[in-house]
Amino acid sequence: MNKKRIISAMLACVVSMSAAAALSGCDSSSEGSSGKSAKKSEDGKAVLEVLTHRTDRVDDGSLDEMTKAFEEENNCDVQYVAYQDYTGTIATRMGTDDYGDVLMIPDDVELKDLGNFFEPLGTYDEMSATYRWADRKMDADKNVYGIAYGGNAVGVLYNKKVWSDAGITDLPKTPDEFLADLQLIADKTDAIPYYTQYADASWTITQWQSLVLSATGDPEYENKLLTDKLDLFAEDGGYYPVYKLMFDLFSTPSVIEEDHMTTEWESSKVWMGEGKIGTMMMGSWAIAQFREQAENPDDIGYMPVPITAADGKQYAETAPDYCVGVSKHADNKELAKKYVEWFTGESGFAEKEGMIPAKKDSALPDNLSEFENAEFFEKAATPEELVGKFNEIDTKSGVGVYNGDTDNFKIKLAEAAFAGKGEDEFKAIIAAENEKWAAARDEILG
Amino acid sequence: MKTKNGRNVGFGQWLRTYEGQKLYVSILFLLIPLALLVLFTFVPAVNMVGYSFQERDQFGVDPKFVGFENYKTIFTNPDYFITFKNSLYYLAGSFVQQIVALLVASILCSKIRAKGFFKGVLFFPYLMNGVAVSIIFLRFFTKGNPPLTQEGTLNSVLALFGAEPVRWFDPANTFLVNCCLVFVSIWRYIGFDIIMYIGAIQSISPDLYEASNLDGANPFQQFRYIVFPSIKPIVSLQLILAVKGAISVFEIPYIITGGNYGSSTFVIKTIETAFKKKQVGLACAMAVVLLVIIIVVTLIQKYFFREGDDKPAKSTKKEAA
Incomplete structure (x- = not known):
């Protein structure tokens, strides 16, 4: 009797544990079948597993459609796996050896660690001749591990029809012209000239930060902030004009919507398409999404940053989206490299998305047609001794130039502007940020 | 053996x-639940206390020991300290909430029709998900953006009476913003208080009412001398819980305003510090402060509960003696 009880208790334990094991076991084996064990599909073709963040293009099948040409040419089977929370999921998968054959390189991987996870695609000297942004995923030995699948230019999203209805023929070149044009739209049309999308302030307000380098036109500006110990908000720098423009714009109730807290992001795409919204500050990644929702996609335009640099020219920074890399554990590395080359080049994916293709000889997307007077440039690489220092100072000081948390200076500026607090408040806020930044910089750089 | x-x-x-x-x-x-508890609750909690004395980022790359620096920041930096001020709004709101709840509970305990229905209606918001409540009230307080969006519910109703639409979430008026949020919080949690009070009031012996009726007491006197003394422990318990609630407000402001317009609360700020500003050490210190406050409040609450249990026990002993 007693023995029976012991045995049954043991059995219960064993069963519950093995059930757990079996469940997880099932999981991994099914994972494996798509990844490791079945590297050849039924008809004997090589299988290439591609991990991507573009759930939209995988779900609507356009990526599969596009890849057919590549599959036929190389007699292989490309399988796409898309993750909604890409950086989060991929970090977990990269803890194992099985993270696909080709994947978007997450930015969490430090440059010096790239070689532990990815195959080098070539040296910087070779790659930079053909590709833009070749230095973005490069280790200290100048091996390039990833090529961007496309890039964005920095500018301002607007509805061409609204702007022309207001009688504006020339695009604004300075903040004053920009504000005057918005006022004109307010006077002459029914549209809301500028839509803040403040309900999602934590990310929409960070769009302003991307204008900073373009406002200076100086690829080295971020490095100079460190080496020359400039004030973060120096009046002749990049931060001051951008955030002054934001402050002035948000201080003018006639050109922005009335209630900022209840703005709607998804609807705003439709409204801009319908000509109810004139302008929004968004990266060029947004163009394709807004055009999809517009009655007449050609109405959605993209203009250069309305800030003229000190030398009298307008500039536009171009920056890459995710870079595509080949896993160090890929089975068929040659095929994977071929795929990367094809995907970033002739596939035409970037063109279709309205992004700047990575190949230097390819044409700019036509949504950048209004940038003819603006000069494109790429952010310069950070010198070795300063790598990571900018972010370190940024975190330490609590300034958070790319953040939109509720203590962030962008939120403080915006809310001071909404509340009509005026110029003095602006000066007080940026002075406080200058001080925080300088203190952290001096502590870290010595 | x-x-x-x-x-x-x-x-x-x-x-x-x-x-x-x-x-x-x-x-x-x-074994298994304890292992899980230790692994996922106690070990992280102990680590958290350790981290709170460090300056560290989210990867924990070379953390630096800074002593009580993080705690000093919380209690001196106005960016962080203001969240305690916002908690006061919720604390004040919960006093109002207790008074209204007591009033409604007294009414529901008197002889009225459809008591059960009213109890159900009043308790219903408490059963609703906080996120749903927040979204409902986001619509409720909307000041429209003509021509894009219509006025929200409240402004539409006000318009029926010929009032001008009000901008409820006005960045220039953080007092109003916080009051609106406190109102939502009261609306959501008052049902629970009402049920608690009803339970307490119903446990009073009907003989007392009858006796007081014979003595000619009016309803107010009945409340003052019979009901209130009997439910005093529950009232104090509710007030203590209110302190706990006021310091840990999260979902309502987080969803409605995202903590903007000066409506940030302690928990929102903790999350932002950890995951947006990546100052994990400071965020851990904030979490520890919250933990300490909650523990203290819980101990006080336990003390009150014990009082309630002990008293009858003591009196029976005396009788026996």
């Missing part, structure tokens, strides 16, 4: 007895 009957047996044999089995089966069953 001894069994219940006092027989001496070896350990192996003892294990096979009823007590022996009770012991090892309990251990086996407890």
Whole structure:
């Protein structure tokens, strides 16, 4: 009797544990079948597993459609796996050896660690001749591990029809012209000239930060902030004009919507398409999404940053989206490299998305047609001794130039502007940020 | 080893007895949940206290010991300290909430029709998900953006009476913003208080009412001298819980305003500090402060509960003596 009880208790334990094991076991084996064990599909073709963040293009099948040409040419089977929370999921998968054959390189991987996870695609000297942004995923030995699948230019999203209805023929070149044009739209049309999308302030307000380098036109500006110990908000720098423009714009109730807290992001795409919204500050990644929702996609335009640099020219920074890399554990590395080359080049994916293709000889997307007077440039690489220092100072000081948390200076500026607090408040806020930044910089750089 | 009957047996044999089995089966069953609890609750909590004395980022790359620097920041930096001020709004709101709840509970305990229906209606918001409540009130307080969006519910109703639409979430008026949020919080949680009070009031012996009726007491006197003294422990318990609630407000402001417009609360700020500003050390210190406040409040609450339990026990002892 007693023995029976012991045995049954043991059995219960064993069963519950093995059930757990079996469940997880099932999981991994099914994972494996798509990844490791079945590297050849039924008809004997090589299988290439591609991990991507573009759930939209995988779900609507356009990526599969596009890849057919590549599959036929190389007699292989490309399988796409898309993750909604890409950086989060991929970090977990990269803890194992099985993270696909080709994947978007997450930015969490430090440059010096790239070689532990990815195959080098070539040296910087070779790659930079053909590709833009070749230095973005490069280790200290100048091996390039990833090529961007496309890039964005920095500018301002607007509805061409609204702007022309207001009688504006020339695009604004300075903040004053920009504000005057918005006022004109307010006077002459029914549209809301500028839509803040403040309900999602934590990310929409960070769009302003991307204008900073373009406002200076100086690829080295971020490095100079460190080496020359400039004030973060120096009046002749990049931060001051951008955030002054934001402050002035948000201080003018006639050109922005009335209630900022209840703005709607998804609807705003439709409204801009319908000509109810004139302008929004968004990266060029947004163009394709807004055009999809517009009655007449050609109405959605993209203009250069309305800030003229000190030398009298307008500039536009171009920056890459995710870079595509080949896993160090890929089975068929040659095929994977071929795929990367094809995907970033002739596939035409970037063109279709309205992004700047990575190949230097390819044409700019036509949504950048209004940038003819603006000069494109790429952010310069950070010198070795300063790598990571900018972010370190940024975190330490609590300034958070790319953040939109509720203590962030962008939120403080915006809310001071909404509340009509005026110029003095602006000066007080940026002075406080200058001080925080300088203190952290001096502590870290010595 | 001894069994219940006092027989001496070896350990192996003892294990096979009823007590022996009770012991090892309990251990086996407890092992997994305890391991999970230790691994996912106690170890992180202890680490958190350690981290709170450090300056560290989210990867924990070379953390630096800074002593009480993080705690100093919380209590001196106005960016962080203001969240305590915002908690006061919720604390003040909960006093209002208690008064209204007590009033409604008294009404519901008197002789009225459809008591059950009203109880259900009043309790319903408490059952709703906080996120849903927040989204409902986001619509409720909307000041429209003509021509894009219509006025929200409240402004539409006000318009029926010829009032001008009001901008409820006005960045220039953080007092109003916080009051709106406190109102939502009251609306959501008042049902729970009402039910608690009804329970307390109904436990009062009807004889007391009858006696007071014979003595000619009016309803107010009945409340003052019979109802209130009987439910005093519940009132104090509710007030203590209100302190706990006021410091840990999260979902309502987080969803409605995202903590903007000066409506940030302590928990929102903690999350932002950890995951947006990546100052994990400071965020841990904030979490520890919150933990300490909650523990203190819980201890006080336990103390009050014990008082309530002990008193009748003491009195019976006296009677027995």
